[in-house]
Amino acid sequence: MEEVTKMESFCSEILPFNRKKVIDELLRGCRFAGKLKDVLRETCCGGGGDARELITGIFDSFSNTLSMLNSPEFDEISQFLPSTQVGSPCLDGRKSEDSVQSSKSSTVKDRRGCYKRRRNSQSWTTERPALVDDGHGWRKYGQKVILNAKHPRNYYRCTHKYDQGCQATKQVQQLNEKPPLYRTTYIGHHTCKASPTPQIFLDSDVDASDSKTFLLSFSNDCKNGETSVSFFPSIKQEHDKEADLTHHHHSSSSNYLLSSDLSPFDHSVVNSSCTTSTATTTKTRSLDLDDMMVGSVYEFDDDVLQFPEFS
DNA sequence: GCCATTTGACCATG
DNA sequence: CATGGTCAAATGGC
Numbered sequence: 001m002e003e004v005t006k007m008e009s010f011c012s013e014i015l016p017f018n019r020k021k022v023i024d025e026l027l028r029g030c031r032f033a034g035k036l037k038d039v040l041r042e043t044c045c046g047g048g049g050d051a052r053e054l055i056t057g058i059f060d061s062f063s064n065t066l067s068m069l070n071s072p073e074f075d076e077i078s079q080f081l082p083s084t085q086v087g088s089p090c091l092d093g094r095k096s097e098d099s100v101q102s103s104k105s106s107t108v109k110d111r112r113g114c115y116k117r118r119r120n121s122q123s124w125t126t127e128r129p130a131l132v133d134d135g136h137g138w139r140k141y142g143q144k145v146i147l148n149a150k151h152p153r154n155y156y157r158c159t160h161k162y163d164q165g166c167q168a169t170k171q172v173q174q175l176n177e178k179p180p181l182y183r184t185t186y187i188g189h190h191t192c193k194a195s196p197t198p199q200i201f202l203d204s205d206v207d208a209s210d211s212k213t214f215l216l217s218f219s220n221d222c223k224n225g226e227t228s229v230s231f232f233p234s235i236k237q238e239h240d241k242e243a244d245l246t247h248h249h250h251s252s253s254s255n256y257l258l259s260s261d262l263s264p265f266d267h268s269v270v271n272s273s274c275t276t277s278t279a280t281t282t283k284t285r286s287l288d289l290d291d292m293m294v295g296s297v298y299e300f301d302d303d304v305l306q307f308p309e310f311s
Numbered sequence: 312g313c314c315a316t317t318t319g320a321c322c323a324t325g
Numbered sequence: 326c327a328t329g330g331t332c333a334a335a336t337g338g339c
Contacts, residue, residue: 140315145329
């Protein structure tokens with residue numbers, strides 16, 4: 001299985017510590033994913049018993065992997081990570097900014113060097129007809145009139161920016177009045193511990209109690225030119241960590257962490273998403289599910305993913 | 312009094 | 326220099 005080979009190669013590069021365990025677990029998960037992929041090809045909705053069994057296997061596998069990665073040993077791994085990782089305090093944390101400021105003028109009005117704009121942070125955009133509660137606590141810190149825009153843009157930061165150092169921000173701008181349309185740009189992932197409420201699902205027709213989390217993996221098969229799709233279940237309590245880890249380690253990847261019911265998955269949507277994946281090798285990108293909503297269009301740095309409203 | 316929002320100023324970036 | 330992202334004092338609501 002080519003996916004497995006790529007995964008092993010990847011793990012060899014970034015996981016020198018405790019590598020075999022991690023690789024074994026990831027390989028196992030990949031095998032399950034491959035089987036699941038085949039099953040889903042034959043069944044239109046993927047909700048059969050076989051799929052459920054495989055999902056359970058993948059669930060266990062990746063849970064184990066995450067547990068290992070979250071061990072203290074992982075801290076040692078982090079030193080091998082690329083320096084371009086997002087969320088570095090040196091890039092956008094206020095403490096480093098303040099230290100810069102303190103070395104300059106003490107005048108209150110003089111804020112030269114007091115902050116740096118965040119760059120390299122992962123961002124994605126949603127467009128929705130109404131402002132919805134995404135489950136996170138946000139605090140407005142600015143409003144700006146934007147050129148050629150009818151409405152001002154509002155700037156929000158996570159309420160846990162200072163108590164937990166969460167660097168997540170979002171920008172909300174109303175695009176239309178009739179019908180109302182709001183564009184929300186999320187920048188950075190939540191690192192705060194506060195667990196979001198499931199309210200994000202209440203805005204859609206999806207029953208929150210049945211909602212599950214899946215990691216969609218898009219990969220191109222170099223041999224026959226086909227794009228393959230795998231998706232894995234995840235756990236709400238852990239996906240923050242998962243997203244964070246993946247984000248830091250695979251900055252140039254193309255996996256999508258989505259929330260949805262398993263059954264209503266629409267193949268045409270999956271296929272159209274795949275065509276936007278430019279990878280000639282397997283790419284992995286995960287996103288913070290808590291910030292994503294069913295029924296929205298997501299634009300990432302270089303990809304577009306449409307996730308339809310389920311009926 | 313505390314906390315969130317408002318708003319003008321400051322600053323980074325292209 | 327224009328634009329937009331962020332800061333922080335002022336303000337308002339509870």
